[in-house]
Amino acid sequence: MEGTCLCGAVRVEVKDDNLFGGQRRGHVCHCTNCRKTAGTAAATNLLIESDKVVLSGEHNLKEYIDTQTLSGTPLSRYFCFTCGNPIKSVTSLYPGKVILKLGIFPKIPVPEWESFASQRQSWEKPIDGCVQYKTKSLGEELKIE
Template sequence: MPHDEVTHAAGPAPLHFSGSTNSEVLARCQKYFQRGPTRTLIRYSPSSQTSPLRPTTRHPTMEGHCMCGAISIKVHDDELFTGKRRGHICHCRNCRYVAGGVWGANLAIEKDKVEIIGEEHLTQFIDKTTTSGTPMARCFCKHCGTPIKSVTPVMGNKIVIKMGCFDKVPAPEWEAFAVRRQEWEGPLEGCVQYKILGGPGKEQLK
């Protein structure tokens, strides 16, 4: 896979000398290069086949990417950071496998609110062991393995975005499969606790 080699000084932005005297330039150069050696970063460069960004006049309210940078995600939803809780924590075994942790952090959201750039870098695993019995496509980056989304017919026009791709996420609304939470974990404050599946009308944990 192609890479770009990018060299950055171990300090702030490049120096500008406009209007400076020779002595000032010399002093600033000495101070600048005393900050430490340069470092070389290897940055992944997606192939030229990367799908173009769909034109939009909206500003993304949440933006993230996979670990290697081949896939970017933008979520357009004005209610994400208004104090309203969004998304959920899931303690089911399958979400643990996908997340590589003791629970998964998910956001179920309408497909038309999600922009994924670099979808050709996605691969998927068809999960046939879901609670509903309906297979679910669990999609992740084929280069670095970062989980990106899950798709199932059960959710209609919505998909599940994996929250680990983003630096900032809203507080979750509820926890699913709370009966499978680790003994050392307590319920997350402010979250509705569902025994198994979460959502309106589902059984809550007593």
């Protein structure tokens, strides 16, 4: 399944047959910076090996280096410079991997986990069956009482 930005200049194909096969994939991120760039309460992301991601129209991507991260490690956020659609993020915290913005695809799988769950909005509920990470993905888990 192919993902595209709003204007169609950037196209993304993931070489992973299981991505839209019905199983849980990806995560919801509640961090402030994902929220801002997505313009929504939370972002739907996929942490995946970068060699599985085929991008076309890469020349149409602009990089924003986000230095205001909780870890202090800069994170490169890439978006289409024509339509402003966020496409992917890259950080040295996840070597060899890329964080894809799942909103560019025609559908979004049920997520595996939620990151920055401690920053979830008061009116949002945890998603059933999702592992809850207090802050970053695969970090410390948040136990829900």
